[in-house]
Amino acid sequence: MSRYICAYKFNIFNMKNNFVTNELEGKVAVITGAASGIGRATAALLYARGVSVVAEDYNPAVKEMAEEFPGMVTLVGDVTEEQTAKEVVDLAIKHFGKLDILVNNAGRIINKLVVDTTLEDWNLMLATNVTGAFLHSKEALKAMIPNKSGAIINIGSYACYFSFPTISAYSASKGALAQLTKTAALEGIEHGIRVNAIGVGDVVTNIINEHQENGRDFLAEHGKLAPIKRAAEPEEIAEIVSFLASERASFIVGSILMADGGISTIIQ
Numbered sequence: 442m443s444r445y446i447c448a449y450k451f452n453i454f455n456m457k458n459n460f461v462t463n464e465l466e467g468k469v470a471v472i473t474g475a476a477s478g479i480g481r482a483t484a485a486l487l488y489a490r491g492v493s494v495v496a497e498d499y500n501p502a503v504k505e506m507a508e509e510f511p512g513m514v515t516l517v518g519d520v521t522e523e524q525t526a527k528e529v530v531d532l533a534i535k536h537f538g539k540l541d542i543l544v545n546n547a548g549r550i551i552n553k554l555v556v557d558t559t560l561e562d563w564n565l566m567l568a569t570n571v572t573g574a575f576l577h578s579k580e581a582l583k584a585m586i587p588n589k590s591g592a593i594i595n596i597g598s599y600a601c602y603f604s605f606p607t608i609s610a611y612s613a614s615k616g617a618l619a620q621l622t623k624t625a626a627l628e629g630i631e632h633g634i635r636v637n638a639i640g641v642g643d644v645v646t647n648i649i650n651e652h653q654e655n656g657r658d659f660l661a662e663h664g665k666l667a668p669i670k671r672a673a674e675p676e677e678i679a680e681i682v683s684f685l686a687s688e689r690a691s692f693i694v695g696s697i698l699m700a701d702g703g704i705s706t707i708i709q
């Protein structure tokens with residue numbers, strides 16, 4: 442390859458690289474469940490790419506992110522409460538003047554057979570994994586509609602479509618999240634707002650730590666069932682959020698983008 446072609450390719454690569462890393466600069470994002478796992482990785486990535494981030498979590502540890510990422514605004518709040526959704530959108534507007542991106546990420550899982558699942562378990566899954574997304578989407582849409590642009594990204598699961606024993610409440614909540622995604626997408630696109638979800642497979646995070654010891658090791662091991670033979674790192678999902686928030690995803694509307702190492706190709 443001639444030196445000229447090498448230099449040309451290098452320049453193209455750099456142009457592309459700059460495009461990817463700068464494309465969200467100046468945008469304003471709210472991220473729920475930002476203190477850990479996928480939410481934290483997303484907050485860090487968007488921040489690094491010039492996004493003004495409001496990080497929300499009911500874990501007070503979220504406050505430490507304001508020190509680690511100067512300028513990041515934090516809110517300690519429960520995603521299931523209407524007041525939290527209003528407050529976090531108000532914070533984005535008060536500090537940064539607008540809202541461009543909402544990432545509905547906060548989530549929990551309970552592993553129990555249907556016969557062992559209590560009404561409390563059921564209500565907790567639905568409230569956290571879908572009602573929280575509904576409340577935040579409602580407030581975000583109200584803020585985005587006058588601007589005629591915006592992106593909402595819901596962190597779904599392969600359980601948006603598929604299930605297995607012990608995850609009835611979780612998969613019901615993620616199935617509902619998929620339908621919320623599609624409906625909000627149909628309503629949002631009229632106003633230039635794209636709503637999508639990511640059908641996430643196993644990711645090494647703290648999500649099952651409250652239920653079992655070495656939860657992260659379990660997820661890393663469980664990920665080997667997928668064709669890719671590993672679980673994802675949270676940063677890999679954060680990249681997809683960044684893409685869906687960007688203009689590169691301008692034609693993606695109401696999708697549940699599967700990011701699961703191929704597991705949904707082999708489970709039904």
Ligand SMILES: NC(=O)c1ccc[n+]([C@@H]2O[C@H](COP(=O)([O-])OP(=O)(O)OC[C@H]3O[C@@H](n4cnc5c(N)ncnc54)[C@H](O)[C@@H]3O)[C@@H](O)[C@H]2O)c1
Binds near residue numbers: 547549
């Ligand atoms: N890790 C996986 O294997 C996996 C697989 C599929 C989908 N997901 C989804 O990814 C999302 C993020 O989970 P994660 O794996 O990063 O887990 P995680 O436990 O590391 O992070 C979840 C965060 O959400 C917060 N949160 C939970 N309930 C909340 C509430 N009521 N109000 C405010 N914050 C709350 C937690 O405090 C935590 O910081 C969830 O929606 C989860 O369902 C994860």
